Amino acid sequence: MxxxxxxxxxxxxxxxxxxxxxxSTPGEPDLPSVVSSQNSLSKAVYERRAEYTVxxxxxxxVGSWNxxxxxxxxxxxxxxxxxxxxxxxxxxxxxxxxxGTTDGRNLEGVSHQEARxxxxxxxxxxxxxxxxxxxxxxxxYVLGLQEIIDVSSATEALKPYNxxxxxxxxxxxxxxxxxxxxVKVAExxxxxLFLLIYAAPRITPTISSVSTTSTxxxxxxxxxxxxxxxxxxxxxxTTRLVFINCHLAAGVEKGNLERRNWDASQVLSRAxxxxxxNGAGEKEESGENIGDEDFAFWFGDLNYRLExxxxxxxxxxxxxxxxxxxxxxxxxxxxISAELAIANKxxxxxxxxxxxKKSHVFRHRHHIHYRSTTDVPATYPSDETLDPSxxxxxxxxxxxxxxxxxQLHQQMRTRKAFGDGWREGPIDFLPTYKYDVGSVGMFDxxxxxxxxxWCDRILYRTRKDKLAYEEKTKAEEAAKKRDEEMKSHGIGxxxxxxxxxxxxxxxxxxxDDDAYDPDADAEDPELxxxxxxxxxxxxxxxxxxHQRVLSSDHKPLDAIFTLHYEAVDPDLKxxxxxxxARELDKAENEGRPAVTVVVDYHHDHEGxxxxxxxxxxxxxxxxxxxxxxxxxxxxxxxxxxxxxxxFTDRIVSxxxxxxxxxxxxxxxxxxxxxxxxxASEAREVYTLEPGDATNVELTVHVKxxxxxxxxxxxxxxxxxxxxxxxxxxxDHFLPIHATWLPSSFGRSIGNLVKVPExxxxxxxxxxxxxxxxxxxxxxxxxxxxxxxxDLVERAIAEWEMTAVEANPPWVDTGWPFITSxxxxxxxxxxxxxxxxxxxxxxxxxxxxxxxxxVVHRVEAVAETLxxxxxxxxxxxxPENTWTDVETALSERDKSKTHLSIEDQRMQILDTLTxxxxxxxxxxxxxxxxxxxxxxxxxxxxxxxxxxELRKKYEETFSAQFAEVIIKAPLPVNAKxxxxxQSRRKRVIQVFIEESAES
Numbered sequence: 001m002x003x004x005x006x007x008x009x010x011x012x013x014x015x016x017x018x019x020x021x022x023x024s025t026p027g028e029p030d031l032p033s034v035v036s037s038q039n040s041l042s043k044a045v046y047e048r049r050a051e052y053t054v055x056x057x058x059x060x061x062v063g064s065w066n067x068x069x070x071x072x073x074x075x076x077x078x079x080x081x082x083x084x085x086x087x088x089x090x091x092x093x094x095x096x097x098x099x100g101t102t103d104g105r106n107l108e109g110v111s112h113q114e115a116r117x118x119x120x121x122x123x124x125x126x127x128x129x130x131x132x133x134x135x136x137x138x139x140x141y142v143l144g145l146q147e148i149i150d151v152s153s154a155t156e157a158l159k160p161y162n163x164x165x166x167x168x169x170x171x172x173x174x175x176x177x178x179x180x181x182x183v184k185v186a187e188x189x190x191x192x193l194f195l196l197i198y199a200a201p202r203i204t205p206t207i208s209s210v211s212t213t214s215t216x217x218x219x220x221x222x223x224x225x226x227x228x229x230x231x232x233x234x235x236x237x238t239t240r241l242v243f244i245n246c247h248l249a250a251g252v253e254k255g256n257l258e259r260r261n262w263d264a265s266q267v268l269s270r271a272x273x274x275x276x277x278n279g280a281g282e283k284e285e286s287g288e289n290i291g292d293e294d295f296a297f298w299f300g301d302l303n304y305r306l307e308x309x310x311x312x313x314x315x316x317x318x319x320x321x322x323x324x325x326x327x328x329x330x331x332x333x334x335x336i337s338a339e340l341a342i343a344n345k346x347x348x349x350x351x352x353x354x355x356x357k358k359s360h361v362f363r364h365r366h367h368i369h370y371r372s373t374t375d376v377p378a379t380y381p382s383d384e385t386l387d388p389s390x391x392x393x394x395x396x397x398x399x400x401x402x403x404x405x406x407q408l409h410q411q412m413r414t415r416k417a418f419g420d421g422w423r424e425g426p427i428d429f430l431p432t433y434k435y436d437v438g439s440v441g442m443f444d445x446x447x448x449x450x451x452x453x454w455c456d457r458i459l460y461r462t463r464k465d466k467l468a469y470e471e472k473t474k475a476e477e478a479a480k481k482r483d484e485e486m487k488s489h490g491i492g493x494x495x496x497x498x499x500x501x502x503x504x505x506x507x508x509x510x511x512d513d514d515a516y517d518p519d520a521d522a523e524d525p526e527l528x529x530x531x532x533x534x535x536x537x538x539x540x541x542x543x544x545x546h547q548r549v550l551s552s553d554h555k556p557l558d559a560i561f562t563l564h565y566e567a568v569d570p571d572l573k574x575x576x577x578x579x580x581a582r583e584l585d586k587a588e589n590e591g592r593p594a595v596t597v598v599v600d601y602h603h604d605h606e607g608x609x610x611x612x613x614x615x616x617x618x619x620x621x622x623x624x625x626x627x628x629x630x631x632x633x634x635x636x637x638x639x640x641x642x643x644x645x646x647f648t649d650r651i652v653s654x655x656x657x658x659x660x661x662x663x664x665x666x667x668x669x670x671x672x673x674x675x676x677x678x679a680s681e682a683r684e685v686y687t688l689e690p691g692d693a694t695n696v697e698l699t700v701h702v703k704x705x706x707x708x709x710x711x712x713x714x715x716x717x718x719x720x721x722x723x724x725x726x727x728x729x730x731d732h733f734l735p736i737h738a739t740w741l742p743s744s745f746g747r748s749i750g751n752l753v754k755v756p757e758x759x760x761x762x763x764x765x766x767x768x769x770x771x772x773x774x775x776x777x778x779x780x781x782x783x784x785x786x787x788x789x790d791l792v793e794r795a796i797a798e799w800e801m802t803a804v805e806a807n808p809p810w811v812d813t814g815w816p817f818i819t820s821x822x823x824x825x826x827x828x829x830x831x832x833x834x835x836x837x838x839x840x841x842x843x844x845x846x847x848x849x850x851x852x853x854v855v856h857r858v859e860a861v862a863e864t865l866x867x868x869x870x871x872x873x874x875x876x877x878p879e880n881t882w883t884d885v886e887t888a889l890s891e892r893d894k895s896k897t898h899l900s901i902e903d904q905r906m907q908i909l910d911t912l913t914x915x916x917x918x919x920x921x922x923x924x925x926x927x928x929x930x931x932x933x934x935x936x937x938x939x940x941x942x943x944x945x946x947x948e949l950r951k952k953y954e955e956t957f958s959a960q961f962a963e964v965i966i967k968a969p970l971p972v973n974a975k976x977x978x979x980x981q982s983r984r985k986r987v988i989q990v991f992i993e994e995s996a997e998s
Contacts, residue, residue: 044580045573049238052572053534056236058139058203058563059541064245064299064456065143065556069150069192070437072119073551074169078177079122080556081143084130086546088440091321091395093428094131094544110440111330114550117438123550132542133560136179141198144229144245145170146301151192151218151225167194174198186231186243188212191224193300195245197231206567209234211273211288217248217263226263228300232273232288236567238532242293244271246300252451257407260303261417291420291466294530295538295563298422299458301554304408306431311451314402315443316340318430318452321395322441332442339445396428403427406454421465424457425543425559432456432545432555440548456545458559462528462538525564537564593729594639595688600632617735620700623718624839625708625743627832628701633734635724636693644674644727645694646685650720659683662720664707665736666699685727700738705871708746712760744780744838748873752778753917759841777920780838784865785928787844791858792816792932796939798854809855810936813949814956816855816862826852830860838868866964869925875967876921877912877987882968884911889983904990925965926991929957933992950994957992958985 063081067073080086089095089107108125117123148166167189174196175184181201188195193214199207211232218225228246235241246267249259268290275284290296306314319336326333391397403409408424411417431452434444444450525537538561545557599618620629637643647660647667660683661667671694673684686694700718702708710716718738725731742760744752753775756762775782795816799808809815819827833847848857869876877885885908892899892907899907912919933953940946962984971977 041577041581041584044584045577048576048580049532049568052569052576053236053238053566054569054572056206056565056567058235058565059133059137060140060142060241060297060561060563061134061138061558062142062243062297062299062458062561063144063556063558064146064301064458066146066247066301066433066456066552066554067148068437068552068554069147070552072123074173075120075122076124076549076551076556077143077170077173079124079128080546080549081174081558082134082141082177084132084134085128086124086549086556087131087544088325088547089131090325091430091441091547092131092544093396093426094542109327110325110548111327111333113548114330114332114438114440117550119551123438123548124546125548128548132544132558136200138560139200139203141174141178141182141196142243142297143174143194143196144243144299145194145196146245146247147192148189148194149192170194171196185233186210186212188214188229188231190214190216190227190229193224193227193229193245193247195229195231195243197233197243203235206236207233208237209274209276211276213271213273215267215271217266221266228267228271230267230271230273230290232293234276235563236565238534238567239295239530239536239563239565240288240293242273242290242296244290244296244298244300246298246302248301248303250303252305257304257307257411260407261411264302264417292531294463294528294532294536296461297458297559297561298418298460299456299559301455302408302457303455304406304411304457305453305455306402306405306451307407307410309402309405309451312449314451315449317398319441319443321398322430322443325441332436332439335436335442335445395430399428399430402431408454408457418459419469421461421469422459423461423465424459425540427454427543429545429557430547430555432557434553435555437553438550440550444553456554456557458543458557460538460540460559460561462526463530464526464528525562530565534566536566538562591641592639593637593641593643593726595643595645595724595726595729595732596636596638597724597732597734598634598636600634617721617737618698620718620736620738622741623700623702623738624741624832625745625835626701626703628699629738631698631700633696633698634693635688635696637688637690639729640690642687642689643729644685644687646673646683646725648683648723648725648731650723661722662736663704664700664702664718665720666697666701667722668697668699670695670697698736700736702740705746708743708871709873711740712742712746742839743835744778745835745868745871746873747871749778749876749915749917749921750874752780755779757841759839761839762841773917775917777917777924779841780868781865781921781924783838783844784861784868785924787861788816788858788865789928789931790845791854791861792935795854795858796935800939808939809859810939813952814960815936816858816932817866817957817960819859819863827856827860830856831864834861834864838864866960869961869964872967874918876918876925876965877967878915878918879968881911881915881918882966885987886968886980886983889986901990901993908987908990922965922991925961926988929961929988929992933957933994947994954989954992954994955985958988961988 061081065073065077065081076086087094106127108127110125113123113125148170167187171184171187175182175198178198179200182198183201183204184196185199185204185207186195186197195212209232212230214224214227214229216222216224216227218227226247226249228244230245231243233241244267246264248263249256251259271290272287273289275287277283316339319340323333323336323340326336408418412419412422430441431454433453433455434450436442436445443452525539528536528538530536540559540561542558542560545555547555549556601619618631618633620631623629635645649658649660650662652658657663669684669686671686674687688694702711702718707716711718718736718740720736722734722736723731724734744755744760747760753773755778756774796808796810812818830848830852834844836842837844837847844861852860888907888911909919912922933950936953937946937950940949962981965988966984971980
């Protein structure tokens with residue numbers, strides 16, 4: 001039994017969009033660029049490949065069979081392909097004795113074998129020990145099948161698109177016959193074509209870079225009823241093998257021959273395998289083509305016929321040999337005898353068995369003449385005294401007389417097809433097509449009586465063959481060019497003495513003398529230099545057909561090759577790799593840039609203590625809202641060469657922002673960056689000379705309210721890793737840590753009213769919702785509005801007592817929410833202290849240092865209130881509440897209903913009271929604004945001026961607070977936008993107008 005390959009094979013191509021093609025090996029994922037040091041290591045190891053390769057040997061069995069879509073053929077696959085059975089001893093150049101066994105003496109007779117044939121059982125003869133190696137003797141089984149479905153039927157031809165059963169049953173039949181542990185390393189189907197490759201357990205781990213593909217050449221030149229399925233694999237990390245199973249165009253006409261040649265050329269030109277990595281770790285720029293491999297095997301139903309000979313004559317000539325396989329009876333014997341009798345113009349009953357046994361055959365040009373022994377001289381030598389190749393009546397002589405008429409050999413000689421180095425082993429077996437199904441030796445007895453042919457073939461080619469062909473082609477082209485040049489100078493002119501012609505070139509005949517001889521060097525291993533530079537040897541051991549397989553009209557055939565190759569030894573390679581890595585490290589450390597990063601650790605004033613031992617990287621300690629925190633690092637060039645450094649893009653997940661630093665971190669070098677940044681991927685680079693150093697300031701500043709919310713809820717943290725890139729050196733990874741202190745900003749009113757005494761810092765446990773409602777409104781709003789009321793009153797009182805001649809700050813309408821002083825360090829510090837007081841639930845007045853005057857204090861608190869209201873997640877007036885309020889106001893405007901200020905206020909409050917916490921917060925704010933305006937307007941003695949100042953403040957405050965109180969988007973339409981802005985201001989103004997006080 002065997003299994004599919006799970007490991008040890010590199011990924012190959014993705015599923016191909018070829019009709020009838022099954023998925024190939026899964027696609028290789030896009031890999032990141034290999035670092036230069038890794039490339040250098042791979043190349044250096046590859047240069048020492050001779051130190052970690054060892055000699056290896058493998059037997060490869062290549063089998064081919066056109067099963068003609070016949071049921072029961074799968075029952076024979078294991079017997080002939082795996083076990084080597086079904087070979088006729090007398091019809092092949094093999095024998096049981098030469099194979100080291102005498103078990104063939106009990107072999108089942110042909111007549112009995114044909115009589116018991118069944119579609120449900122194997123048709124090979126009983127007691128067949130097998131004439132060729134099989135089982136565990138074979139390291140790589142390569143099987144090519146044709147017509148596993150009826151390609152002439154549209155219904156059947158479309159089955160592979162939705163029914164994988166044809167391929168599955170063949171796989172099962174092969175796997176059931178294989179020895180235990182064999183693994184499927186490649187599979188490809190194209191409608192009726194099927195290619196399977198299985199490897200022995202010891203070979204499987206050494207196979208890599210498997211790639212399969214298909215090429216359709218059938219209808220319209222592309223459909224898969226004809227074409228090829230192909231596989232490429234690398235053996236032992238050194239030797240590239242390609243296997244091509246094809247089915248070319250059928251037919252005996254000249255046009256069919258030309259189409260076969262065209263089919264083959266299309267397979268050669270269009271087939272492409274996935275790129276692979278060579279031993280040096282470099283990926284090829286494009287996929288491999290046929291011809292880039294070290295050894296190729298092309299097999300299948302090539303469909304080349306015998307040309308220039310009558311098919312009936314060839315049939316009868318060959319049946320003179322096959323009829324002797326039978327006893328005195330049987331259907332096939334009678335059919336053969338009948339046809340031979342007709343050929344001799346005798347009735348079947350007139351042909352005696354003795355006469356048939358003594359018949360001899362003679363050839364005269366393209367006619368075959370049959371003569372009985374009565375015409376043969378009495379001195380004709382016996383079979384025992386003649387070598388079969390010299391015996392005119394032997395099978396070998398008959399085959400030798402037919403092979404010159406073989407179209408494939410003719411096309412190879414004239415280089416119209418397979419002339420570029422392809423070759424074939426000696427053919428000493430009968431034509432493989434066409435037989436009566438169920439017969440050992442009865443050629444087609446149907447009405448068509450198709451002429452026998454060697455349609456099924458196994459060719460092979462080495463890299464040496466391909467290169468020799470290319471060199472020869474170049475030499476011929478050069479010779480032709482020189483010949484044409486000489487003729488142009490008159491050397492080839494008929495008037496010139498022919499003795500002066502150095503040579504003549506005729507492309508039609510040149511090269512015939514050294515045309516490929518299929519019998520040459522069949523026994524001796526051939527030395528082949530591979531693309532990787534190794535010297536491999538290949539030898540064809542067996543090439544034969546299995547004549548006694550009866551289930552198809554084609555006879556299966558196989559070839560066994562012994563391949564000697566150099567294979568990578570993983571242990572030796574690992575040892576070499578370690579040695580090379582140490583050598584490269586030593587060389588690179590001396591010549592590559594090197595920097596040292598020193599972190600400046602701080603002791604914060606609030607009791608935080610950070611040291612190099614407590615936290616790796618840069619630790620910022622506790623971080624608060626809008627409170628920048630600074631740390632410093634020093635980058636020093638401690639190498640011997642200049643170092644170009646810079647922070648490059650971090651590796652982040654999809655939910656984080658990319659770039660050199662997170663949004664909450666700033667990076668600032670103490671110098672300007674290089675003008676030429678082409679040598680680095682960093683955004684800004686700085687070149688340091690040996691011994692030079694630069695200081696880098698890192699600042700954490702959390703200001704974005706969206707980030708604040710995520711930090712408060714625990715959905716984000718202040719941790720990241722910066723990547724300091726050193727050009728041509730190693731990257732330095734700098735972890736960043738900071739601890740977020742929870743803030744009352746960015747929360748919802750519903751969350752804030754549940755915060756107990758002590759503030760969000762004390763209560764922060766991630767479960768504020770479980771505390772229950774503690775307050776009628778957020779304490780932060782109450783405390784801020786209360787502080788502003790008190791501080792405004794104090795500011796006005798102090799101003800009166802100091803009697804400063806300058807204009808008071810409230811001259812500018814909008815104060816204290818529009819500041820009269822410039823932003824400075826003292827103001828920033830004051831706002832930080834106010835936020836701390838809110839978060840820790842401590843008194844706001846106690847947060848200010850003595851040196852901060854009352855005007856700065858009130859302005860800081862006022863700005864904090866606006867920021868706080870803007871940060872509220874739901875707003876004082878949430879979106880759904882505002883929708884109800886705005887709808888009511890809009891309907892009132894349309895109806896032109898006049899309401900008093902009191903009625904308007906009650907109408908709005910009715911809607912707001914649906915959420916008591918929001919309604920109370922709204923009341924705190926509007927009450928504060930009224931008190932501020934009362935205090936400011938009371939400083940004006942003139943009643944008219946007081947009223948004007950009050951109205952200005954009302955207008956300004958309404959606009960300011962409408963933006964921060966109402967949490968609802970404005971309409972996109974300009975007219976609707978203006979109307980909505982007006983209504984928002986009106987809601988605030990209704991509650992702070994002077995007439996509204998009561």
